[in-house]
Amino acid sequence: MTVYDIIFYLFAAVTLISGFFVVTNRNIVHSAFFLLFTFFGVAGIYVMLGADFIAIVQLIVYVGGILILILFGVMLTNNIVNVEIKTGTIHALPASIVLGLFAGAIGAAVLNTNWKVVESPDPVPTTAAIGSMLINEYALIFELLGILLLIALIGAASMARR
Amino acid sequence: MLNVGLTHFLVISVTLFSFGMYGVITRKNAVMVLMGIELILNSANINFIAFAKFGNYGLQGQIIALFVIVLAAAEAAIALAIVINIYKTITNINVDEIDSLRD
Numbered sequence: 001m002t003v004y005d006i007i008f009y010l011f012a013a014v015t016l017i018s019g020f021f022v023v024t025n026r027n028i029v030h031s032a033f034f035l036l037f038t039f040f041g042v043a044g045i046y047v048m049l050g051a052d053f054i055a056i057v058q059l060i061v062y063v064g065g066i067l068i069l070i071l072f073g074v075m076l077t078n079n080i081v082n083v084e085i086k087t088g089t090i091h092a093l094p095a096s097i098v099l100g101l102f103a104g105a106i107g108a109a110v111l112n113t114n115w116k117v118v119e120s121p122d123p124v125p126t127t128a129a130i131g132s133m134l135i136n137e138y139a140l141i142f143e144l145l146g147i148l149l150l151i152a153l154i155g156a157a158s159m160a161r162r
Numbered sequence: 163m164l165n166v167g168l169t170h171f172l173v174i175s176v177t178l179f180s181f182g183m184y185g186v187i188t189r190k191n192a193v194m195v196l197m198g199i200e201l202i203l204n205s206a207n208i209n210f211i212a213f214a215k216f217g218n219y220g221l222q223g224q225i226i227a228l229f230v231i232v233l234a235a236a237e238a239a240i241a242l243a244i245v246i247n248i249y250k251t252i253t254n255i256n257v258d259e260i261d262s263l264r265d
Contacts, residue, residue: 001164001165002165004166005165006172007168009166009257012170012174013176015174016174016177016178016181016242019177019178019181019201020181020187022181022197022201023182023184023185023188023189023194023197023201023234024188027196028191028193030166031166031194031196035197035200035201038178038201038254039204040205040218042178042207042208043226045171045174045208046207046208046211049172049208049211049215050215051211051213051215051224051227053224053228054207054224054227054228054252055229056247057228057231058231061231061232062200062204062231062234064169064232065235065238066200066235067239069189069238069239069242070196070197070200070238070242072195072242073193073246074193074244076249077192077193077245077246077249077255081222087187088190088256089188089189089190090188090237091187091188092188092259094216095184095187095188096184097185099180099184102178102180102181102183103176103177103179105177107173107176107177107184108249110169110172110173110176111169111173113201115169115216116217117167117168117216118216118217118218119218119219120215120216120218121218125166126221126224129221130221130224130228132224132251133221133229134170134225138189141229145229145232145233147235148232148233149232149235150239152236152237152239153236155240155241155243156240156242156243159240159243159247160242160243160246161243162246
């Protein structure tokens with residue numbers, strides 16, 4: 001076991017344990033904070049995969065943007081003063097049985113498949129290459145995503161103010 | 163077995179996907195359903211980047227992951243606007259009680 005493996009298992013444990021608590025915790029604010037640790041763990045896994053730029057984007061967009069948005073959603077849709085912020089669950093037992101079977105099936109398929117792994121070169125900084133790809137090969141998708149994001153934000157603002 | 167390879171990342175992705183799906187199916191609160199969707203998108207991103215690295219596909223998987231992150235941001239903004247609108251209209255965001263369209 002190398003240092004790489006130990007760090008990987010650390011990030012994997014953080015991701016999976018906090019991910020488990022996100023969906024099982026009854027207090028929705030606690031769930032949001034466990035989601036924070038899940039996003040940090042996933043960013044660490046991106047770093048282990050050599051995707052440094054994606055890891056930073058994950059931190060900025062998910063932790064800095066989406067998580068704050070979700071926390072505001074919790075605050076605006078629950079009456080914090082006199083109602084406890086708890087949420088119920090429905091169909092917990094059938095859902096866990098079916099999803100356990102699903103995860104077992106997919107996991108067995110993953111473990112039993114003989115993946116053709118190409119030995120990849122050592123990780124290099126990816127930011128410059130990603131930037132150049134975004135304005136060359138993927139320029140159209142990049143622009144379309146920008147327009148989509150603008151439309152989504154205008155729509156969200158107009159919908160929430162109505 | 164203990165040496166980290168492609169299957170480790172795929173197993174993490176499957177587990178995270180199952181947790182997210184569990185959240186989407188079982189939680190009543192609409193904001194919790196959103197959190198489950200975020201978990202599912204993250205697991206998909208792990209798959210993209212893991213296959214890009216271990217299949218030696220260069221940076222294309224990372225670019226797709228970047229696009230997925232952008233779409234997740236747009237989705238979260240729209241969905242929270244809808245949730246807040248529903249809360250203003252019927253003061254409740256439990257997804258099993260929002261059924262006025264059915265009647």
